[in-house]
Amino acid sequence: MPIEEPADPSRRQFARAMVLLAATAPLLPACGSGRLVLPAAVPEPDTPLLPRLEDAEPQPVSPETELLFQLVRHRYGAFLSPEQLEVVRKDIDAVRSAAARLRRIPLGPDDPPAAIFRAYRGGE
Amino acid sequence: MYPEDVLYLPVRELAAGIAAGRLSPVELTLSYLERLERIGPSLNAVVTVLRDQAIEEARRAEAEIREGRYRGALHGIPYGVKDLLATKGAPTTWGAAPYRNQVFDYDATVIRRLREAGAILVAKLAMVELAGGLGYDEANASFTGPTRTPWNPRYWAGGSSSGSAAAVAAALVPFAIGSETSGSIVTPAAFCGVTGLRPTYGRVSRYGAMPLCWTLDKIGPICRTADDCGLVLAAIAGPDPLDPTAVDRPYRYPPVPEIRPPFRIGVPRGATDRVQPEVRANFEASLEVLGRFCTVVHDVELPDFPYSDIAELIIDAESASAHEELIESGRVQELTAPGSRTGGYGGMVILAKDYLRAMRIRGLVERALDEVFAQYDAIAHPTRATVAYPIGVPFREAYPKYRGGHPAMIPAANLAGLPGIALPNGFGENGLPTSLGLTGRAFEENRLIAVAAAYQRETNWHLMRPPVT
Numbered sequence: 001m002p003i004e005e006p007a008d009p010s011r012r013q014f015a016r017a018m019v020l021l022a023a024t025a026p027l028l029p030a031c032g033s034g035r036l037v038l039p040a041a042v043p044e045p046d047t048p049l050l051p052r053l054e055d056a057e058p059q060p061v062s063p064e065t066e067l068l069f070q071l072v073r074h075r076y077g078a079f080l081s082p083e084q085l086e087v088v089r090k091d092i093d094a095v096r097s098a099a100a101r102l103r104r105i106p107l108g109p110d111d112p113p114a115a116i117f118r119a120y121r122g123g124e
Numbered sequence: 125m126y127p128e129d130v131l132y133l134p135v136r137e138l139a140a141g142i143a144a145g146r147l148s149p150v151e152l153t154l155s156y157l158e159r160l161e162r163i164g165p166s167l168n169a170v171v172t173v174l175r176d177q178a179i180e181e182a183r184r185a186e187a188e189i190r191e192g193r194y195r196g197a198l199h200g201i202p203y204g205v206k207d208l209l210a211t212k213g214a215p216t217t218w219g220a221a222p223y224r225n226q227v228f229d230y231d232a233t234v235i236r237r238l239r240e241a242g243a244i245l246v247a248k249l250a251m252v253e254l255a256g257g258l259g260y261d262e263a264n265a266s267f268t269g270p271t272r273t274p275w276n277p278r279y280w281a282g283g284s285s286s287g288s289a290a291a292v293a294a295a296l297v298p299f300a301i302g303s304e305t306s307g308s309i310v311t312p313a314a315f316c317g318v319t320g321l322r323p324t325y326g327r328v329s330r331y332g333a334m335p336l337c338w339t340l341d342k343i344g345p346i347c348r349t350a351d352d353c354g355l356v357l358a359a360i361a362g363p364d365p366l367d368p369t370a371v372d373r374p375y376r377y378p379p380v381p382e383i384r385p386p387f388r389i390g391v392p393r394g395a396t397d398r399v400q401p402e403v404r405a406n407f408e409a410s411l412e413v414l415g416r417f418c419t420v421v422h423d424v425e426l427p428d429f430p431y432s433d434i435a436e437l438i439i440d441a442e443s444a445s446a447h448e449e450l451i452e453s454g455r456v457q458e459l460t461a462p463g464s465r466t467g468g469y470g471g472m473v474i475l476a477k478d479y480l481r482a483m484r485i486r487g488l489v490e491r492a493l494d495e496v497f498a499q500y501d502a503i504a505h506p507t508r509a510t511v512a513y514p515i516g517v518p519f520r521e522a523y524p525k526y527r528g529g530h531p532a533m534i535p536a537a538n539l540a541g542l543p544g545i546a547l548p549n550g551f552g553e554n555g556l557p558t559s560l561g562l563t564g565r566a567f568e569e570n571r572l573i574a575v576a577a578a579y580q581r582e583t584n585w586h587l588m589r590p591p592v593t
Contacts, residue, residue: 072473075472076451076452076454076472079454080466080469087462087466088466088469091466091470092469092473095471098433098437099437099474099475099481101430102433102482102485103481105429105485107484107485107488111484112487113480113483114484114486
């Protein structure tokens with residue numbers, strides 16, 4: 001069975017970058033003060049000029065938060081000041097903490113998402 | 125121009141005056157337009173006044189009524205709408221600077237239905253930018269400035285349906301339309317001392333509304349009375365082929381048969397923990413009033429879930445997706461509140477499995493809550509733990525001692541798509557209103573309205589007028 005290509009190629013690149021990013025996790029600094037290190041196979045970011053973080057005061061966050069933060073910095077860093085990046089880092093950490101709390105709630109395979117998909121048939 | 129005594133009347137009484145020929149839709153429209161233009165700017169409540177269009181619609185309504193073609197309670201009644209609903213030919217700004225010149229070539233379903241009911245759209249009303257979906261921590265979070273509660277101009281009107289609540293409170297319009305994802309109708313209703321109804325998810329079509337969170341967004345009325353909320357909801361509810369989430373479940377107001385007391389009201393354990401003393405006192409006084417026609421059951425145990433965590437994760441993920449283009453382009457930096465400029469980035473990296481887990485737990489939440497809510501006509505609680513926040517102070521610093529009762533009813537009810545109504549029940553510090561919240565089982569808006577209307581027959585908080593002239 002053929003696998004459907006994503007409509008937007010950049011999404012595919014983004015997904016590949018995510019996979020590689022996870023695979024290279026040990027290469028990343030535990031607390032973000034350095035530039036994100038990406039393997040050569042990953043396209044250069046659209047926004048190559050990353051803001052310096054030296055002036056901000058990064059708080060300790062989990063390695064998982066740090067990975068996701070580096071992804072944000074990689075993709076959107078040119079839009080954000082060091083102070084804003086630090087806010088984003090805290091936001092991501094808050095989401096990771098919330099997600100960790102949700103993992104304590106037991107779920108079974110028969111607990112589907114509370115969202116309904118309906119097959120579409122035009123004109124009805 | 126009609127005097128204040130007329131302009132503060134509920135829709136029900138304005139409608140009776142119009143039907144009897146005592147009140148003119150044109151004169152009413154001109155009177156509210158005058159207040160919108162004179163008082164609206166001082167409250168930062170209005171984005172666009174639709175003067176010419178409104179007068180034309182009012183003249184048409186007046187002619188139809190004179191010719192005996194009376195359409196019902198909203199015919200000839202002016203109203204305002206939160207500026208997140210598409211309105212053909214007029215700016216629809218979503219409260220956000222990047223969209224200040226946005227104009228749609230179609231009407232939202234709610235606007236179309238209200239026009240068919242004969243209501244007259246007089247203004248697009250202020251709102252928190254993007255309905256607060258990208259986060260904010262201060263009142264100044266709209267390109268039109270912080271909306272002020274008419275009760276004290278140094279305090280915020282609440283959000284995100286800020287202008288809708290402030291405009292009703294100051295009699296700039298007799299009713300308004302707001303929207304709620306998690307608190308955006310009931311909070312401004314509470315802070316402005318008016319009555320706001322959050323309908324069940326799916327009760328009202330969102331076609332033409334700015335999406336913030338597809339699985340939580342709801343549209344509903346903000347009025348002077350609970351009875352008025354029923355009148356407006358009846359005009360806007362119903363299925364819509366343009367919004368597949370709008371359910372085909374009849375809504376009729378007034379209900380037949382009538383829903384009458386005695387009612388059974390539950391009060392959650394911990395409902396007044398960590399609320400301001402005046403909020404607690406006014407809530408307890410409200411329970412005494414409810415006790416005249418309700419059986420009040422105290423210390424009801426609600427299911428223990430991390431409601432705020434679940435709601436925030438879902439909203440963060442969906443709002444970042446809905447506004448992905450704004451975030452990706454960097455134009456999010458044009459927003460007013462510093463929190464809005466950064467808040468979307470965290471949502472861009474929420475893992476799919478975490479979003480899905482939140483949505484799976486949501487299924488457990490709605491079933492567990494329904495088991496409890498099925499035993500009561502309504503669950504009563506303070507709508508908010510505090511009175512309105514001061515303008516110019518970060519929210520987190522405004523009332524740090526008061527974090528709200530347990531459980532967090534606003535995210536819990538919104539996650540489960542449950543209806544709720546907020547109604548004024550007294551005053552707290554700095555002359556600011558407090559609010560009684562009633563939350564009900566899915567699709568039981570009329571039961572909530574019946575309880576709220578009975579409460580409002582016993583009290584006069586909803587008749588109080590703020591010090592604006």
